[in-house]
Every structure is written in structure tokens, then in C-alpha cells.
Amino acid sequence: MxxxxxxxxxxxxxxxxxxxxxxxxxxxxxxxxxxxxxxxLKAAKSLTINVSAVAEAALIKAVADARRKKWLADNASAFAAQSDCHARSGHPLAKIITAPGGSSRSR
Incomplete structure (x- = not known):
């Protein structure tokens, strides 16, 4: 690159x-x-570690993790409602979803 x-x-x-x-x-x-x-910092410099790149990568990961955590919290009620709906009515794709290793296609 x-x-x-x-x-x-x-x-x-x-x-x-x-x-x-x-x-x-x-x-x-x-x-x-x-x-x-x-x-x-001294150890990183002696090993020629790019401190800026490491800090940037860690910050990008921390932001992504925080966004994911916030999104999950913001949408928790929707997940609960969907789970309740599935518990009451069954999963809408239950007829085509199978256990691991099984076929999901009708023959």
C-alpha cells in the first residue's frame, strides 16, 4: 500500500x-x-515501535468498541421486543432454519 x-x-x-x-x-x-x-515510552523507542501508530490503532478500536456498546444499549428494547415476539409466535424463519450441519434447503 x-x-x-x-x-x-x-x-x-x-x-x-x-x-x-x-x-x-x-x-x-x-x-x-x-x-x-x-x-x-523508552522501551517502545528502543524497539522502534511507532508510538503514534499504536496509539491511533488503540484509539480507533476503543471508539469502535464504545460505539458498539452504545448501539447495543440504544437498541436493547428492540432486541427484547423481537425476542418476546419469537417466544410468543415462533421464529418467522423456523421452517428453513436447521441445526448446525443440517441442510437449510428443502429437497
């Missing part, structure tokens, strides 16, 4: 261009300051 990074002068904003799946994607990066354990 080819990747190019450009800095907009004086703004502290980086524009990163990546080729993904045959198309160019743009990611805006902003400088920030974080406080890290000095021993961990």
Missing part, C-alpha cells in the same frame, strides 16, 4: 493519502499531546 503524508503549513494538521482497494483514501491527522509512562 502506497502512503503519502503532507503537512499543511502552520496548522498542525496532516493529510494522509492511502491507496486502498484501488482507490485513494484521505485521512486527516491532527497533532496532539498525550502523557505516557516514561519506561514504556
Amino acid at each position: 502506497r502512503q503519502h503524508t503532507y503537512l499543511t503549513p502552520g496548522s498542525g494538521i496532516f493529510m494522509r493519502y492511502k491507496w486502498e482497494h484501488g482507490a485513494m483514501r484521505t485521512a486527516t491527522k491532527r497533532k496532539t499531546s498525550v502523557t505516557l509512562d516514561s519506561a514504556a
Whole structure:
């Protein structure tokens, strides 16, 4: 994957261009300051670990996890209503759903 990074002068904003799946994607990066354990930072630098990339990946995962948790909480009542409906009336696809290993097609 080819990747190019450009800095907009004086703004502290980086524009990163990546080729993904045959198309160019743009990611805006902003400088920030974080406080890290000095021993961990020293060890990372001695091992040539890209601290920014690790922090970014961890932040992206934390945001995705928080969004998923929020979505599940926001939709809990819908899941409960669907479960109640299935308990009362049966699953609408019960005739074509089978146990693992079985065929789901009628012959």
C-alpha cells in the first residue's frame, strides 16, 4: 500500500493519502499531546515501535468498541421486543432454519 503524508503549513494538521482497494483514501491527522509512562515510552523507542501508530490503532478500536456498546444499549428494547415476539409466535424463519450441519434447503 502506497502512503503519502503532507503537512499543511502552520496548522498542525496532516493529510494522509492511502491507496486502498484501488482507490485513494484521505485521512486527516491532527497533532496532539498525550502523557505516557516514561519506561514504556523508552522501551517502545528502543524497539522502534511507532508510538503514534499504536496509539491511533488503540484509539480507533476503543471508539469502535464504545460505539458498539452504545448501539447495543440504544437498541436493547428492540432486541427484547423481537425476542418476546419469537417466544410468543415462533421464529418467522423456523421452517428453513436447521441445526448446525443440517441442510437449510428443502429437497
